[in-house]
Amino acid sequence: MGIQITANQIISMAPDASSTAAGKKLANTKYWQQIGQNADALWGECQGSALYQVRIALPTLTIQCSCPSRKQPCKHGLGLLLLTANTPEAVPVSEPPEWITAWLAKRAAASKRKETQEPPNATSSSTATAIQRKTVEKRLAQVNKGIELLDLWLNDLVRNGLGNLETQPATFWEKQAAQMVDAQATGLASYIRRLASIPNASPNWSEKLLAQLGKLALLTQAFHRMEQLDAAMQEDIRQLIGWNLKEEEVLAHGEHITDNWLLLGQAVEDIERGRAQRTWLVGTTTRRSALLLQFSFAGTPFSAHYQLGSCQKAELVYWPSIQPQRALIATRLGEIEQFPEHLPGGETIEAFLDDVATILARFPWRDRFLCTLCQVTPIYDATSCRWYICDQHGHALPLVKGEYWQLLALSGGAPVDFAGEWDGEALLPLGMLVNKTYHTLLYGGKG
């Protein structure tokens, strides 16, 4: 009974440090009244400038508070969660008040509505279908035109030589990205924006840039020959170019997998006008990996909170793909389960690299892979100032540049189960299972 979440996991949900501090302060029974919990929710009234009602739906940890704060979650929500995590006895199991039952009923009704919504097109009239078809054709024409321009641009780059790009300002790349946005190929636009960071960033940047330009050329080539490709691969190409799928489309067409999912860790990356958050999962039975992707723009918080380091039985739906990776949680089934004593993963780096090769053979544009390895040792090599993960066979994968003393402090030089994100060059550590406890590594000044 009760929520199973640690203070660190709650702190990782906070939008900023001042919210964390304020939340910690409010994690004291003296600020609260009408406090309680049951299997579905957690609630309490907090005395601030006024009396605020805090509602938290379990297990999604969706927080709703009657305070006027723009921050999400607000300090009252964080305070109640921290209080529950630190002093569970202070939050008794009780009958929810009316304002909680009404809220839960409203939420249930809303999700029911969503589920029972007819799939698009099913009831639409023939006129609507015609309009839609026209829109689809118009967009396709625009994308086609955009890709033609992109091909010309790519050829020009190679004709004039990549050496010239060293001195190009950021606007050089941005201009091309903007052209892709105009052509409604937003996927290509972000691909080009990522290219802008390559020149001068490393000694062999021209080789790296050529590799990325080459992959981009392969993508446009694949688009031109779409009809020759497997249907699943076509979906991948469309998504890479910028046709985004709506949640209901994913639910309708994606692969559904039910398993006990381990929420292994998270990486947050700055993108154009916002942040992208990647949460990695692995299924204990299917051993399938999954990536939950969230975006936040203009400083808004991410809409969903995931309890990292937890095990949740759930039905996941993958985005249609020849090698499915991105997914969403369709239904959570039951409460949080106990984290297993071992991670589902191989014991050799070689086997992991073989898996990477197999995936690349099926889907060459994949750029990130979940890496779970059992019985590996984190090492710091003082001479090169680099960090590694080493297996029992004397093989090593380098870690992304940074300091990972936590890995060494927790492992003490002994083999552990490890989860990380592999980008083809280095591993970003996500977490580590030591003595039956899973430790998540947090990034962005919190770790």
Place this chain on the structure above:
Amino acid sequence: MNTLVTTAIVGTGQVGNNKLITKTPIDTLVTQLPAENTEHSLLLTAGAWAIYRQAGYCAEHAPAIPQLAPVEVQASCSAKAALLLANLLQGEHSEILPEALEHLQQAHLRLPHELLPQALAYGTQNKAIRTTLVFVLGERGRWLSQFNQEWKWVHQLLLQAEKSLPANVETMWQEGALEQRCMVLRNMREIDPARARDWLVEVWKQEKAETRIAFITAFEVNLSLEDEPLLEKALDDRSTNVQSIAISLLARITGSALAQRMQIRADAILSYSKGKITVTTPQTIDEHWKRDGLNKDDVTTSATLQRIVALVPPSHWEQRFATTPEKLVGAIKAKEDVSILVESWSKAALLHHTMSWISPLVDMWQHLHKKSKSDTDLELTIQMLTRLPPQEAEPIIVHLLFEHIHWNAALTVLPRPWSHNFGEACLQALQDHVRTLKKNEAGYYEWKQIMDAAAIALPESCFERALQPWEMPEEEKHGWVISYWRRNVTVFSEVLRIRKQIMEEIQ
């Protein structure tokens, strides 16, 4: 570099239609590409080649795996305690950290592994905490510290604590950084003072003044008459700082030539008869005058007089005049001599650790303070109070505090936690002050400092009373003063609550 890359860097416009060869199976695919669009073909080849290399990534050979960390002997503190400690390490009320770590040490517990990097980083930034921190790191913390250059202080402190020397002690002495060299020199003084002396004699000439200062200071450990030749040499040092350290060290060696010279000079200055001390300013100088740190040009000034008396052990006067410290301190009659002698004797009592003189001198200071106050006197008195056992110092400090608020600095020197009676007295004073706050009252800075000191030093037995609601005047009457103190009381209570939690969690 591969021709494919060089062609791309220079540009096909310059190099022309180079053969696209990667020397991989990709080359067979390349033959299927149309010949007319060189640029496009080059890009496709580069793309395929990149994926080929990515798929064929080979793992590196692992660097040497370090030795396993030894098994922990002590248990980790509880998860709740770990959370409290993590907050302190993050800088939230870190003033409580020393006490929390001491509790941990007394309970024979250690920090949990996940807190070690944070704790070691904190110790690197905050030198004062290191001596406590080093004992709660556990086996894992000590093991971990060897991997990071910035954490070398752990090893050094442990050696220092064990008063032992590392295996490579000679190398460390000859090649180490100044801090390391000082550490081994000090440890060597503990174990083998003669060898330490030989070390220093050998390098004395070639070291810089600041290094000589650091080294010679280490001679306070196991100081003896055998050190006299080296210290006598230091009297002629070009650096006046080296010279003055040598003077104070020599003065502490009973039977040293300098101690005798100073005594002869002092005997000519002070005389005692019929319960009265008479001060005669020095009239002549001797041949060692300058190298003993005395100024030739102001022989007759009170500064010279003070310098001489401050170096002579106060116990000398007890023997010479056959009377008690209390009587001697009370025997200064001439007004102009009082402050000069009390200051000199205080310095001498501190230098020679003469405990029997501290109380009478502190009493005299109290008396003098009623008339006037100066910062040097304040500092000197506080220094002397730190030499007294807390049970003797506490009543004096309470008395001083009630006399004048600026004595608040004395609070910081008392060992923590305070005694119950002292804690109650301070709490009472604080609560009285807050209850009777007035608009535009002076001394709010000093009162705030008292409150800050009390927050971290009140003993547990005072918590219950301190955490009761505080009586305060109504806010409307005094505006910001009240809200300022309301905030201070809130922070004060918060600190006490955290301390209470820590005491409950770490037992």
